[in-house]
Amino acid sequence: MNNIFNLSRFLQLFVKHTQEYYKTYLLSVGVIVALLATTLGYVSYLSSGNLGIKSQFTIFFCFFIGAGSIFTSMIFSDLGNSRKSIATLMLPASHFEKYLVAWIYSFLIYQLIFVLSFYAVDLLVLTVQNSGTDKKMEVLNLQTPGLTYGMALITFAVLHSLAFLGAVFFEKLHFIKTAFTVAVICLFFILINQPLASAILGIKLEKVVPLVNATLREADVRYSLEAQSSIKPIMIGMTYTIVLILWIGAYFKLKEKQV
Known part of the structure; x- marks a missing residue:
């Protein structure tokens, strides 16, 4: 177990990583x-001071x-550099650590920093916006039905797991190669989804949105x-x-890396 995880060694590695990349x-x-300040401020300006909850959530989402996908895809960028990869792989720490x-940095700390940054900017923009009008816009509440943090989190978790695996799998251009691979896979599933769903249900479907709904038409009624x-x-x-499987896959792919 000591060869896989040691708390003291892990903390030293965490501190070293923080000191190098802070x-x-x-x-x-x-x-x-x-970018958040520019976007929120510009949308507020275009809407004449009506930066509502839905607009805030769309920008947040x-x-x-x-940003999370881009950051995650670069988290193992040192492995794509021959000199840096040797130094990284020879560190006296396990692959798991x-x-x-x-x-932790790309999934947990990123979420904390992003949420704090968003709300700091959002509060500032809304304070300026509300100061000149009687109609006060509320700050985004991530517990609002249909606009919950859980909805954003599950999307981020999926994209994070894909970007995390891509960051280990590809040596160069991690984000571009991962995005292209995911796009090709998604296109494939979109193309086969409708005929596959129609074959399973035994009826002709007019439209199928993967994992959301299916539409069939009978006469003039949908x-x-x-x-x-x-x-x-x-x-x-x-x-x-699926997210957990991709995270595990990324770990075993990292274990394959050798000096």
């Missing part, structure tokens, strides 16, 4: 804050998964088929199971 991470936070540091509410927890559980 300037890069702080710069990245600065870029995100600047897009930046959350977009190196994997865990990268996972019917929408959706999963029952009791099935949705199972679908969410299956999604997180």
